[in-house]
Amino acid sequence: MTDCGGKAILAFVPYIFSLLEISSRPTTGTLPSYLVKAALRYACSEAQLFRADQLKPKFQEVTMGLFRHSASGHDTAWRAFKFIGILVLLLLLPACAIGRQALDLADLAEEVKHSVVNLSTTQVIRMERGHPGMPQDNPLRDFFGDEFFERFFGGLPERERRANALGSGFIISSDGLILTNHHVVARATEIKVRLENDKEYDAKLVGSDPQTDLALIRVKPDKDFPKAARLGNSNDTRVGSGVMAVGNPFGLGHTVTSGIVSAKGRIIGAGPYDDFLQTDAAINPGNSGGPLYNMDGEVIGINTAIVAQGQGIGFAIPINLAVELLPQLKKGKVIRGWLGVMIQDLNKELADSLGIKTTEGVLVSDVVTDAPAAKAGLKRGDVIVQVNGREVKEAHALSRMIAGTPPGSKVDITVIRNGDTKTIPVTLGTLPDSTAERERQEGQQPEEKWGMTVQNLTPELAQRLGLESDEKGVVVVQVVPDSPAAQSGLQRGDLIKEINRKPVETLSDFNNLIQQSGKDSLLLLVRRGAGTLYIVLKK
Structure with missing residues (x-):
């Protein structure tokens, strides 16, 4: 312009x-x-x-x-x-x-406006069986058990509840492809797309990626189908540049707000590949998945998250990340490279104790057994400073770099070990799809069964939550309404330290203990603020 x-x-x-x-x-x-x-x-x-x-x-x-x-x-x-x-x-x-x-x-x-769409989704939630006049939290039920009541009173058939949600998206091709957020369409049994002229289409999920919160859906276009949005280059976006957000906040279709790019490269704890654009353009529930335009009418971001306690603090996924993943999303899912190490940022105290003169680099805190890193000879205490000659300054950058490299690729990892610099060749593996494995074993993901989503405690999250840097546990980042987690009082930001009196230090511990529980209840030890408390989850 x-x-x-x-x-x-x-x-x-x-x-x-x-x-x-x-x-x-x-x-x-x-x-x-x-x-x-x-x-x-x-x-x-x-x-x-x-x-x-x-x-x-x-x-x-x-x-x-x-x-x-x-x-x-x-x-x-x-x-x-x-x-x-x-x-x-x-x-x-x-x-x-x-x-x-x-x-x-x-x-x-x-x-x-013509390339922006409003999304409405329907999810069918199966409710557990109940008994007339006998609520789930009745102490008699806990004492006698479900089998007693089913034998004498009979059980009711499994009930279903339909949950509706709203979101946004934008057209990226003339053959009906629409880009949106994963959390907008996740587990949806029905997806409706409404255009600016109120015309509706049925949509189907093509592929999604929970790690980056991206999803691709498709409608069957007709002769009146709008042209696709123009995609820009988010790398060229400058802080202070004008932007416009268009979406469906609170069901108010095709709402336009404007502002500027407040910051780039924000890490907000949403996932391991955080790299958000921050904007002060008003973003509200329902804007998720909608486009963030620059003043040339090009999409530079996908509106995704807000800080609920603040004003004018919204976050958008850079469009370059979405463009990079589109070929894989069209195939249904994203496959990432895998090194198999636990990593953390290198601060001054750690650098001094390791005898390193710089804080630029990533410290290997653990190596997964039989992972590509272990087979190649990487060790706990190594400081990764380069990958294929490219400097590595912090943990999130390394995660994105490795994930963006195809499995099977050979990469040269330069590390500092005991004061010496050495380069170790590593053949990357495929990042394990633990979700798919659990779904094959149990029919559903344990986190979803209990109604919560958790992630590893990173140094950034620890600082934001006011926790010590050496604190262990997994952080609750989402609680599904009306789920067992919500009914028990579990809150976003809680730090889960134990499951059934066994310690939880990493996401791997959490998943293993969930699978081992085999019960209809979980006993959690949770840190909230400055104190700790026990919480019981019941299915």
Whole structure:
């Protein structure tokens, strides 16, 4: 989109040329009024001034006065030319900037609205069997057990509840592909897509990636199907650049908000590959999956998350990450490279204790048995400083770098070990799909069965939650409404330290203990704030 100041200057070219023409020959006459009026009328209309009528008489008065009192015409005309040029910059361009900005937002909203879609999903939730007049938390039920009541009173058939949710998305191809968030369509049994003209389509899930919260859905397009959104380059986005968010907040379809890019590369604890754009454009529930546009009408992000306690703090997945994963999403899922190490950022205290002069690098805190790293000879205490010659400065960067490398690739890992630098060749494996494995074994994911999502405690999360850097456990990052976790009082931000009196230090511990429990209840030891408490989850 053309810069406002540049367009205003270009608009005044005919006017300036008319002055140059007059200044090149002596004259004692005045500048023809029709020429001044025509030039100003053209300039003001092209620059799109909202207050042009107030500016035109001033320019006419100054110009006519200067040339009317000219003696030789030449010197005065040249002085007039310079004077008017300065006047244009001082008076006209600020007004132009205000008017042009407002008009640009309106034009941009009109241009992009057709490729933005509203999503509504339906999920069928199977409820456990109950008994008339006997709630789940009745102590008699706990004492006698379900078998007693089923034998004497009979059980009710399994019930179903339909849960509806709203979200947003945007069209990325003419064959009906739409990009959105994974959490918008996860476990949905029905997906409806509504266009700006209220036309509806049924959609099917093509592929999704919980790790980056991206999903691809498809509708069957017709002849009236809108054109796809233009995808930009999020790497080129600068902090302070103007942006526009379009989406479906609280079901208010095709709502437009604007703001700026507040920051780049934000890590918010949503997953291992966090790399968010931060914006102050208003984002609310229902905006998830919708596009974040730059002022050129290109999608640079997918609106995903907000800080509920704050104002003007929203986060969008960079579009470059989505474009990188699109080929795999079209195949149904994302396959990532795997090194098989537990890692953490290197701070000054750790660097001093390891005898390293820099804090740039990633410390290996553990190596998974039989993983590619272990087979290649990486050890606990190694500090990874390079991958294939590219510098590694922090843990999230290493995670993204390895995950983005195809399995089977050979990479050179440069480490510092006991003060010496060495390069170790490693053939990457495939990141284990533990979710799929659990689904094959149990029919559903344990976290979903209990209604919670957890992740490893990273140094960034520990700092945000006010925990010590050496604290162990997994953090609750989501609690599903009406689930056993929600009914027990488990909260987002709780740190799970034990399951059934066994310690939990990592996500692997959590998954193993969940699978081993084999019970209809879980006893959790949870740290919340400065204290700890026990919480019982019941199915």
